[in-house]
Amino acid sequence: MSRGFRTLCFTPTAHFPDGTWTPGKKDVLFIRAAQITCSTSATAKAASDRLVPGGPHMLSSQTSIRESNNILPCLTGVCSLLPASTIPPLTRNILHLMEEALVKHLTTLQFDGLETLEDSKHMETGTADACPQQSSGECILREEERDNSNRNMKEKGFMEYGCSHYRRRCRIRTPCCNEIFDCRHCHNESKNSINVERTHRHDLPRHQVEQVICSLCGTEQEVQQFCMNCGVCMGKYFCEICKLFDDDTSKEQFHCNGCGICRIGGRENFFHCYTCGCCYSILLKNSHPCVEGAMHHNCPVCFEYLFDSRNDVIALPCGHTIHVDCFKEMQQHLQYACPLCSKSVCDMSKVWEKLDMEIAATPMPESYNKKMVWILCNDCGATSQVQFHVVAQKCLHCKSYNTRQTKETTAAAAASSLQ
Numbered sequence: 001m002s003r004g005f006r007t008l009c010f011t012p013t014a015h016f017p018d019g020t021w022t023p024g025k026k027d028v029l030f031i032r033a034a035q036i037t038c039s040t041s042a043t044a045k046a047a048s049d050r051l052v053p054g055g056p057h058m059l060s061s062q063t064s065i066r067e068s069n070n071i072l073p074c075l076t077g078v079c080s081l082l083p084a085s086t087i088p089p090l091t092r093n094i095l096h097l098m099e100e101a102l103v104k105h106l107t108t109l110q111f112d113g114l115e116t117l118e119d120s121k122h123m124e125t126g127t128a129d130a131c132p133q134q135s136s137g138e139c140i141l142r143e144e145e146r147d148n149s150n151r152n153m154k155e156k157g158f159m160e161y162g163c164s165h166y167r168r169r170c171r172i173r174t175p176c177c178n179e180i181f182d183c184r185h186c187h188n189e190s191k192n193s194i195n196v197e198r199t200h201r202h203d204l205p206r207h208q209v210e211q212v213i214c215s216l217c218g219t220e221q222e223v224q225q226f227c228m229n230c231g232v233c234m235g236k237y238f239c240e241i242c243k244l245f246d247d248d249t250s251k252e253q254f255h256c257n258g259c260g261i262c263r264i265g266g267r268e269n270f271f272h273c274y275t276c277g278c279c280y281s282i283l284l285k286n287s288h289p290c291v292e293g294a295m296h297h298n299c300p301v302c303f304e305y306l307f308d309s310r311n312d313v314i315a316l317p318c319g320h321t322i323h324v325d326c327f328k329e330m331q332q333h334l335q336y337a338c339p340l341c342s343k344s345v346c347d348m349s350k351v352w353e354k355l356d357m358e359i360a361a362t363p364m365p366e367s368y369n370k371k372m373v374w375i376l377c378n379d380c381g382a383t384s385q386v387q388f389h390v391v392a393q394k395c396l397h398c399k400s401y402n403t404r405q406t407k408e409t410t411a412a413a414a415a416s417s418l419q
Contacts, residue, residue, distance in 0.1 A: 154226070154233040159247050161215040165310070168245040170227075170234035173211040173220065174204050180213060185310070206261070206308075209243040261308055278307065280315060291319035300339035301326035318343040337402060342378040344402050352394075355401050359391050375403040 162168045163182035171180050174187050181187040187204045190196075212234065213220045219229035225238040225245075235245025237253045242262045246253060251264040256279055258272035263279055270279045276294040295306040295313060299322055306313050312324040320340045327345075330336075336345055371388040377395035383406065384396040392401045 150231060153231050156232050157216050158233075158236075162247070166235075166245065167247040168235045169215045169232055169247070170212045170245055171215060172209050172243070173213065175208050175210060176202060176204055184209070206242050206244070212243075212245075259307075276319075278321075284315060288315050289317070289319035294319060295321045297321075299323045299326055301330065316343075316345050318345075337378065342402070342404075344379055344400070348400070348402065352399060352401050355392055355394075359389055359394075362389075362391055364389060371408075373408050374406045376406050378402045378404065 157169050159167050160169075163186055165183050165185045168183070171182050172184065172187075173180050177187075177191070179187075181190070184204050184206050192201045192203070209223060211220055212223055214227040214230065214232065214234060216232050217227060217230040219227060221228050223240065223243050225235060226233055235247055236249050237246045237251075238244070239253075239255050239262050241255060241260075244253070244262050252266035252269075253262050253264050254267035255262045256270075256272055258274060259277075259279055263270060269282055271282055271285050272279050273288070273290060273294075275290040275292060276288075277292070278295040280288055294315065297306060298304060299306055299309070299313075300320070302323060304311070304323070306321055306323070309323070313321050314324050314327060315321050316327075316338050318338050318341050320338050322339070330339075336348060336351075337343060338345055368388060372385050373388045373393065374383060374385050375393045375395065376383050377398060377400055379400045379402050380395065380398040382395060382397040386393050386396060388408075393403050393405065394401055395403050
């Protein structure tokens with residue numbers, strides 16, 4: 001029987017005169033809440049009915065200490081309630097033996113009752129802890145210790161693994177060459193170096209990565225954020241589309257559905273231009289000139305592909321794009337025109353004023369006084385015929401000196417054109 005249940009069995013050697021209690025039969029006492037039932041004794045059954053309101057019940061005995069204290073008086077009451085002529089001396093001795101056995105049983109029950117009480121408290125406490133609240137009919141289990149353990153495991157090795165490109169807790173297996181690298185950029189740098197034969201050089205498309213290796217336990221598995229073996233988080237930022245892992249979330253990574261790749265800098269600071277096919281700073285949303293496929297080409301200075309470059313890119317006033325570092329390097333060499341279209345990249349009005357003063361202070365020889373040239377303005381795109389000067393030629397339309405000479409005219413041609 002299960003713990004806390006007690007069944008007392010006695011084999012009497014005497015019987016009542018009416019033959020209801022025959023020798024050799026077992027009478028089983030089921031004790032619960034001051035109830036005594038003699039299963040084969042009708043006389044004792046009648047006495048029990050008189051002792052206990054509601055009559056006897058065939059129940060297992062799992063009784064509290066308070067209820068058990070009422071059993072002994074009831075047992076001794078059987079002898080006093082039954083007619084004296086119907087109770088042989090031997091039977092009365094048996095009842096006394098039963099009373100002594102019950103005393104021992106109650107002593108055991110007291111100790112077991114304490115244990116059962118503690119177990120019940122433990123079960124109630126466990127139930128209360130297991131189900132602190134219910135939401136939508138489902139009980140939410142709260143296991144704080146397990147959660148803390150899992151949280152510590154997920155944070156294990158944070159910012160301790162990775163390469164110069166990303167801080168991450170996994171490596172990738174490249175499907176193109178079946179080798180293991182820290183990241184896609186590490187693969188591209190290795191496979192495009194001058195030490196590799198030209199015919200073997202190649203890049204790894206980010207979307208083709210299918211297998212990753214946990215840096216902590218070395219388990220190779222399909223692309224997922226948490227290791228299937230040790231449970232560690234392989235990257236605080238994880239993009240399932242780009243197969244990108246990165247623990248350094250200060251970059252404010254986000255995935256742009258228009259570009260189809262992940263960007264850095266915060267989603268709220270950028271917008272996607274569907275004409276240009278790329279993301280720009282929110283400051284340029286209403287002012288940038290749209291150029292189709294503006295970033296789907298190489299940087300005009302360093303020749304790195306701009307669309308998926310990890311370095312910052314800016315859009316020039318003409319709409320062309322260039323690396324920020326490359327643009328700063330141009331300014332250091334006094335280059336203020338777009339490398340692609342030669343338009344001015346900033347306000348040059350102050351520079352044009354200085355050129356006016358320089359030309360006025362530098363007169364040309366008389367042989368050049370009538371020399372005329374045709375120029376094309378890089379800023380406004382207009383053509384005009386102006387007098388040649390060794391310093392610069394000024395556009396007659398926008399007053400810019402960002403011009404180029406297209407052809408030279410003779411004095412006679414110039415005179416005829418003026419007429």
